[in-house]
Amino acid sequence: xxxxxxxxxxxxxxxxxxxxxxxxxxxxxxxxxxxxxxxxxxxxxxxxxxxxxxxxxxxxxxxxxxxxxxxxxxxxxxxxxxxxxxxxxxxxxxxxxxxxxxxxxxxxxxxxxxxxxxxxxxxxxxxxxxxxxxxxxxxxxxxxxxxxxxxxxxxxxxxxxxxxxxxxxxxxxxxx
Numbered sequence: 266x267x268x269x270x271x272x273x274x275x276x277x278x279x280x281x282x283x284x285x286x287x288x289x290x291x292x293x294x295x296x297x298x299x300x301x302x303x304x305x306x307x308x309x310x311x312x313x314x315x316x317x318x319x320x321x322x323x324x325x326x327x328x329x330x331x332x333x334x335x336x337x338x339x340x341x342x343x344x345x346x347x348x349x350x351x352x353x354x355x356x357x358x359x360x361x362x363x364x365x366x367x368x369x370x371x372x373x374x375x376x377x378x379x380x381x382x383x384x385x386x387x388x389x390x391x392x393x394x395x396x397x398x399x400x401x402x403x404x405x406x407x408x409x410x411x412x413x414x415x416x417x418x419x420x421x422x423x424x425x426x427x428x429x430x431x432x433x434x435x436x437x438x439x440x441x
Contacts, residue, residue, distance in 0.1 A: 346363065
């Protein structure tokens with residue numbers, strides 16, 4: 266099923282230079298914009314610098330746990346090669362390292378889950394963008410769907426672990 270889903274999504278690659286550029290932009294550069302958006306989100310909802318610093322610290326810890334520790338550790342043990350190693354495909358951009366789990370998905374879903382708890386409306390936006398980034402990375406040929414799903418699970422586990430010990434201080438945050 267993973268291969269069938271990959272082939273379906275990858276069939277949208279190499280259709281036109283404009284489309285491929287859009288996919289590469291979404292898979293490679295939108296993550297940076299989402300990161301900036303999350304920082305802006307934290308700034309906007311924080312009523313004081315202390316609350317903002319606390320929330321940024323919680324987000325940073327979640328990001329480090331999801332991407333820097335859990336995803337790397339699982340990748341080290343799974344050592345699953347990227348689709349271009351398994352299949353005769355030309356990815357839209359080259360990516361080093363192992364494929365499972367997706368570090369991008371782990372990172373952005375962990376932060377998006379936190380954003381959803383803190384401010385539901387923006388959390389939904391961030392979750393939607395994270396889903397689109399994951400799909401773009403499949404279309405680009407750098408991940409299988411199960412890699413993205415694995416990243417989502419790692420992100421969720423990271424969120425739950427950090428939230429269990431350091432829940433965001435919701436008192437004192439602005440609602441708009």
